[in-house]
Amino acid sequence: MGKAWTFGENMNTDEIIPGRYNITIDPVELAKNVFCEVKPEYAKTAQPGDVIVGGQNFGCGSSREHAPIAIKGSQAKCIIAPSFARIFFRNAINIGLPILECPEAVADITEGDDIDVNLSTGEIFNRTNGHRYQAQALPDFVLKIADAGGIVNFLKEHDIQDLMA
Amino acid sequence: MGTLIEEIFARKAGRPVQAGEILLLDVDYIMSHDNTTPLAIKAFRDIGKPIHDKNRIVIHFDHAYPAPNVLAAENHKKIIEFVKEQGLPHLLHQGVCHQVMIEEGYITPGAIVIGADSHSNTYGAMGAFGTGLGSTEIGVAWITGKCWFKVPETIRVELTGKTQPGVYAKDVMIHIAGLLGMDGGTYRSVEFGGEYIDNLPMHERIIFPNMSTEIGAKCGLIAADDVTIQYLENETPAKGRFERIVPIHPRYERTLEVDVSVLAPQVSCHPDVDNVKPLEQVVGLEVHEVYIGTCTNARYEDIEIVANMLKGKKVNPLVRVIVTPASDRIYRKALTNGLIDILMDAGCTVTGSGCGACIGRHGGILAPGERALTTMNRNFIGRMGSPLSEIYLASPATAAATALTGRITDPRAILETINN
Secondary structure: OEEEEEOOOOOEHHHHOOHHHOOOOOHHHHHOOOOOOOOHHHHHHOOOOOEEEOOOOEOEOOOOOHHHHHHHHOOOOEEEEOOEOHHHHHHHHHHOOOEEEOHHHHHHOOOOOEEEEEOOOOEEEEOOOOOEEEOOOOOHHHHHHHHHOOHHHHHHHOOHHHHOO | OEOHHHHHHHHHHOOOOOOOOEEEEEOOEEEEEOOOHHHHHHHHHHHOOOOOOHHHEEEEOOOOOOOOOHHHHHHHHHHHHHHHHHOOOOEEOOEOHHHHHHHOOOOOOOOEEEEOOHHHHHHHHHOOEEEEOOHHHHHHHHHHOEEEEEOOOEEEEEEEOOOOOOOOHHHHHHHHHHHHOOOOOEOOEEEEEOHHHHOOOHHHHOHHHHHHHHHOEOEEEOOEOHHHHHHHHHHOOOOOOOOOEOOEOOOOOEEEEEEHHHOOOEEEOOOOOOOEEEHHHOOOOEOOEEEEOOOOOOOHHHHHHHHHHHOOOOOOOOOEEEEOOOEHHHHHHHHHOOHHHHHHHOOOEEOOOOOHHHHOOOOOOEOOOOEEEEOOOOOOOOOOEOOOOEEEEOOHHHHHHHHHHOEOOOOHHHHHHHHO
C-alpha cells in the first residue's frame, strides 16, 4: 500500500521533470526534481510504494524518457490515470514503470488516500474509503518487462521472442 | 481486410490482424538523430548484444547541427565514434530527418519504420507505418530488429471538396487538430482519405501524418496510390515494385467528415495546437519573428509560395524573417531556380537546412514577450526559446503575408494580385 499523489490533466513531460534537469539519466538524481514545479513536496516526502494518480493524457509532450525515469527513481509503485500519452505509455513500460488505466479510480481517489494495487490483476483498493476499482489488467508481456526491471534488463537474459512466448 | 493500419501490419505479420492484438514485427528502418541517439547507444551498450542489421539503422544530424554549443558537439562526436566503431552505413546530415528519409527513398508503401522522434508519424504519407518511440526502444531494436505494437483502432478523417485559393493542406490540418483536440487521436491510427486527399500532391499529403502527432496519434496514414508510386519513381532513388495499399472493408472506431471547400485560412494560436481560430480572428496581431521551416512546411513548393508572394517586395525590417529549407536537396533546387535570391532580396534570412528554430536551441530563438508566426507543427510553451514567448502556427502563405507587414495578415489579397 501507498499514499496517493494526485495530478491534473495533460501533465506534460516538462511538468514531470523540467528540461533543464535532463542533463542526467540517473533515476535517483532525476527523482530529486520530479514534479518540482507542480508539486515540490512530492520529491521531498514521497515514500517507496506511493502511487501517482494522474489526469487524462498523462505524460504528453516530448519522447524523452527522463519523465518516466524520474518517476521510477522516486520508487512510486505505479501510475494510475484515465489515459496516457502514447510515447510515455511505451517508455514507462520499457523502463519497467507499471501504469494502469482506470478512470473510475482517478475520479474517486483524493490526495493522501491509502491505496493498494495488485499489478497482475489490475485491482485497486482504496483503504481510506473502502472502494474497489478494476483497471484493465496489464498484458503478460508488460508484466514480464516490469518483473525484469525494464526491457534492457529483460534482453540481457532473454531473446525478444520470449516476450510473446 | 481492414483499415489501413490493419492492412500494413497484416503484410508484415503474414496473416490478417485486428485492432487490439499485440504483435512483434520486423522493422524496416530504425531512425534516430543527434538529440536521441546518445541514449539509444546507452541502452545498446547496457544490453551488450550485437547489432541485428546495420543496414536498417539510419542516423541523422539535424536537431542541433552544425553544433550550436559544446554539449551538442559532444553528442555529434559520440555518435560519429559509435558509427565508426560499428561500421554503420547510414549517417546523414542533409536536412530534417523525416524529409530526408522520404526523399532519399527509405520510406516505401508497407514499410514499418520506427524513429526516436515524435514526428516519425510523417512516413504515413507514403502508405508506410511510422511512429515515434523513446531512445531505449531504438537501442533495443538495433539489437532485435523487432518492435512490439498493439494494433490501434482507427479514426477515419474523410476530406471532401476542393480548397479555396489561399487555403492549403496546412490550414485543413490545423482545422482538424482543432476538431479532434490534442489528445483526440491518442493510441489511434488516424487515416486521412477522401477525394481531397486523393487529388493532393505528396508535398501537401505529408502535412497530415506529420501533424497527426499533435493530436496524440500513434500513426497518421494515407493510402499508397498512383500519386505515391509516381512520387517514389520520379522523386526518390527508391527501387523496386511498389505496392498500392488501401483499406479494404474497414471498421472504423469513428469517422470525421470535413468539407474543405468551406474553410478559410486557419491559425493554431498560443499555447496549444488545438487552440484553433480562423485567421480573420487574429489578423493584426503583432509578430516579432516569422519562421518558415521544419518537417511540416519547408519543402520546395512551400518556399516557392513564399518567394512568389515576396518577389519584388520587402519584408518588415523590424521582423526577423527566417527561412530554413527542410533539406539540402530542397535548398539546392530553390537556389538553382532563383528562389533564394528572391527571398534574400526581400530581406529574409536563409539558413542551412535542418530543424532550425523549431527546437528552440539555435537558428531563431525567441526572447521573453516575443511572438512568432511559423509554419511549424507544434506550439508548446517555450518551444522556440523563452517560456514567455508565443507561437502561432499557419501556412507558408500566411507566413509570407505576415512577414511583409509584421502583423498576422491574410494572404489572399496578395495572392489575388499575383494571380491577376
